[in-house]
Amino acid sequence: MIEKALKGSSLYWTWICVLLGIMGIGAFCYVQQYNYGLGYTGMSRDVSWGLYISQFTFLVGVAAGGVMVVLPYYIHDYKTFGRITILGEFLAIASVAMCLMFIMADLGQPLRALNVLLHPTLNSMLFWDMIVLNGYLALNIIVGTVVLQAEYKGTSPPAWYKPFAYLSIPWAISIHTVTAFLYCGLPGRHFWLTAILAPRFLASAFAAGPALLLFIALILKRTTKFDIGKEAQNKLVTIITYAAILNFFFLGLEFFVGYYSNLPGHMHTLDYLFWGLHGYDQLVPFMRFSLFLGAVALVVLFTPQLKKNDKTLGVGLVCLFFALWIDKGLGLVLGGFVPNPLEYVTEYTPSLGEMCITLAVWATGFLILTLLYKIAISVKLEKELP
Amino acid sequence: MDKKRRDFLKIAGLSAIAGVAAPTALNTLFKGEVIASDHGGGHGAEPQGQGHAKIEVPTGKRFGMVIDVNKFHRYEGLAEKCTNACHSIHNVPKFTDPKVELKWIWKEPYEHAFTEHSHYKKNDELHNMPFMVMCNHCDAAPCVRVCPTQATFKNKDGMVLMDFHRCIGCRFCMAACPYGSRSFNWSDPRGKDKDGKPLIAKENTKFPTRTRGVVEKCNFCAERIAVGQEPACVEACGATKAMIFGDLNDAHSEISQVLKKQYTIQRKPALGTKPSVFYII
Ligand code: SF4
Numbered sequence: 001m002i003e004k005a006l007k008g009s010s011l012y013w014t015w016i017c018v019l020l021g022i023m024g025i026g027a028f029c030y031v032q033q034y035n036y037g038l039g040y041t042g043m044s045r046d047v048s049w050g051l052y053i054s055q056f057t058f059l060v061g062v063a064a065g066g067v068m069v070v071l072p073y074y075i076h077d078y079k080t081f082g083r084i085t086i087l088g089e090f091l092a093i094a095s096v097a098m099c100l101m102f103i104m105a106d107l108g109q110p111l112r113a114l115n116v117l118l119h120p121t122l123n124s125m126l127f128w129d130m131i132v133l134n135g136y137l138a139l140n141i142i143v144g145t146v147v148l149q150a151e152y153k154g155t156s157p158p159a160w161y162k163p164f165a166y167l168s169i170p171w172a173i174s175i176h177t178v179t180a181f182l183y184c185g186l187p188g189r190h191f192w193l194t195a196i197l198a199p200r201f202l203a204s205a206f207a208a209g210p211a212l213l214l215f216i217a218l219i220l221k222r223t224t225k226f227d228i229g230k231e232a233q234n235k236l237v238t239i240i241t242y243a244a245i246l247n248f249f250f251l252g253l254e255f256f257v258g259y260y261s262n263l264p265g266h267m268h269t270l271d272y273l274f275w276g277l278h279g280y281d282q283l284v285p286f287m288r289f290s291l292f293l294g295a296v297a298l299v300v301l302f303t304p305q306l307k308k309n310d311k312t313l314g315v316g317l318v319c320l321f322f323a324l325w326i327d328k329g330l331g332l333v334l335g336g337f338v339p340n341p342l343e344y345v346t347e348y349t350p351s352l353g354e355m356c357i358t359l360a361v362w363a364t365g366f367l368i369l370t371l372l373y374k375i376a377i378s379v380k381l382e383k384e385l386p
Numbered sequence: 387m388d389k390k391r392r393d394f395l396k397i398a399g400l401s402a403i404a405g406v407a408a409p410t411a412l413n414t415l416f417k418g419e420v421i422a423s424d425h426g427g428g429h430g431a432e433p434q435g436q437g438h439a440k441i442e443v444p445t446g447k448r449f450g451m452v453i454d455v456n457k458f459h460r461y462e463g464l465a466e467k468c469t470n471a472c473h474s475i476h477n478v479p480k481f482t483d484p485k486v487e488l489k490w491i492w493k494e495p496y497e498h499a500f501t502e503h504s505h506y507k508k509n510d511e512l513h514n515m516p517f518m519v520m521c522n523h524c525d526a527a528p529c530v531r532v533c534p535t536q537a538t539f540k541n542k543d544g545m546v547l548m549d550f551h552r553c554i555g556c557r558f559c560m561a562a563c564p565y566g567s568r569s570f571n572w573s574d575p576r577g578k579d580k581d582g583k584p585l586i587a588k589e590n591t592k593f594p595t596r597t598r599g600v601v602e603k604c605n606f607c608a609e610r611i612a613v614g615q616e617p618a619c620v621e622a623c624g625a626t627k628a629m630i631f632g633d634l635n636d637a638h639s640e641i642s643q644v645l646k647k648q649y650t651i652q653r654k655p656a657l658g659t660k661p662s663v664f665y666i667i
Pocket residue numbers: 520521522523524527528529530546562563564565566567568603659
């Protein structure tokens with residue numbers, strides 16, 4: 001089955017080479033970071049988590065988002081999602097792999113990472129996050145490969161895999177809930193200290209994950225013979241639309257609570273992100289652009305002509321994905337550190353090397369995704385189109 | 387009344403009783419005590435319970451510090467003297483870039499040390515006073531709660547300490563500390579600065595230096611207390627008595643006596659961290 005990844009068009013190989021090139025640059029930068037220490041990045045004592053942890057947080061969402069196709073297929077026996085379910089599971093594998101790489105890149109003492117297992121600490125949410133993330137990775141590898149293997153051999157998958165598939169559904173919810181718990185249980189970080197953080201994370205995950213999935217499916221439709229089908233496509237659009245609306249609704253709730261209560265702690269970070277605080281406004285253009293992209297995406301998702309057309313739909317999905325990426329992959333984590341506990345404002349700009357490492361982790365994720373999808377699609381096309 | 391409806395009411399009634407009784411029962415079960423109930427008399431005007439947190443019941447030792455801000459104001463240079471004493475004894479490297487500097491104890495103006503207090507119409511003197519800030523050795527320390535390896539832990543004397551060899555450098559504790567008391571070694575603290583001067587001017591061989599990639603903070607001079615010495619900053623204050631260190635749980639200790647007589651405040655008490663550092667203003 002693996003050999004399917006080794007046969008491909010020149011476009012396929014160019015793409016692989018580009019990814020490998022980015023990974024190479026990132027690996028070079030990581031060696032430098034490893035030798036110098038995390039001062040190699042733009043992080044500081046005030047903004048002590050940067051791009052790595054914010055990407056990690058966002059990607060946990062993408063991983064969890066895959067459940068929006070897995071759930072209807074397994075629980076509601078929604079056969080239309082048959083072709084896309086495997087894509088959802090493989091997207092989860094690639095995303096969790098990226099999450100783990102980002103965590104490793106962020107550790108000051110990466111060689112000691114196993115201390116988390118050697119000294120298990122039940123009261124630490126990071127310990128639980130590690131458990132649920134690795135568990136989710138294992139579940140998706142098991143379910144994804146067993147199902148595909150069976151299809152490859154032309155048999156039906158063994159019955160024992162079903163419990164794993166069912167388990168992966170609540171597990172997907174758990175990974176993003178526990179990730180929210182990393183943030184929302186910290187006294188004194190008012191921006192994160194909100195019970196709606198986990199629901200917000202889930203809503204944005206259920207929009208961003210399927211949006212990426214559908215966008216990839218649209219590309220596959222153009223470049224290969226693999227088509228997930230019109231009905232599945234429409235269903236996904238509906239799911240994405242509702243999740244996106246919920247996401248923006250939740251964001252609105254944060255604004256209401258902050259500004260109506262007039263509590264300084266609740267307003268400071270929102271001020272910083274959307275208007276600027278004491279003249280510091282580095283993230284303001286990004287956050288406003290995120291709202292703009294979100295609005296464009298909603299217009300597309302609500303206009304029948306636009307969402308029926310693959311091209312405009314694609315644009316809408318990209319807008320939505322980037323809107324959510326800015327919101328969670330930048331603003332949420334970086335904004336939470338401003339102002340600092342002594343109410344000083346320190347801004348954070350990632351260093352060039354840090355950005356290269358970040359890009360390289362994304363490239364590694366996309367490489368994993370490409371190889372897995374290549375195998376999956378070759379198998380599916382071979383079996384379905386004799 | 388038909389049977390179904392009666393049954394329903396019975397069940398509803400039972401659940402209501404269970405609902406009222408359960409929290410108390412659970413509290414008794416888990417904490418061995420009953421809180422916020424039983425005031426005895428049924429006087430309408432009396433509150434049913436107290437809103438504030440339970441009185442902390444002393445168990446074992448709990449070290450704490452009182453910082454007299456007036457004295458720091460009066461004796462010029464005392465703040466710097468304390469910082470230097472602490473930093474040189476503990477091999478805290480001197481990075482000049484404020485983004486990556488390490489500090490265990492340092493001075494802050496009132497509005498940054500006490501962010502949640504009103505700064506409106508306060509006297510000028512207050513704004514000029516140096517407030518020494520350091521780790522509060524919180525009794526309910528968020529940094530201890532979040533650390534995934536127990537590299538940050540509370541010892542039996544109520545000190546929040548660190549194991550530099552176990553820390554993986556995830557910096558979760560820095561996100562969790564509501565006082566900004568923690569510093570991270572962004573690069574090698576044993577190295578040299580741009581001008582080739584060592585970051586640790588004169589190494590104290592009795593205290594470990596750290597490696598890059600780990601977190602550090604004030605340790606209440608646990609290594610000195612263990613051999614019967616005072617904390618270095620307290621020693622630096624000397625006869626001024628600007629800082630007083632001792633066991634908060636010992637009613638006869640000097641610190642307890644001072645706290646009994648003087649009005650003091652703690653930083654961000656609303657967060658429930660129960661800081662062990664008190665300020666006389
Ligand atoms: S002040 Fe910060 S570092 Fe010190 S014990 Fe409290 S939470 Fe931990």
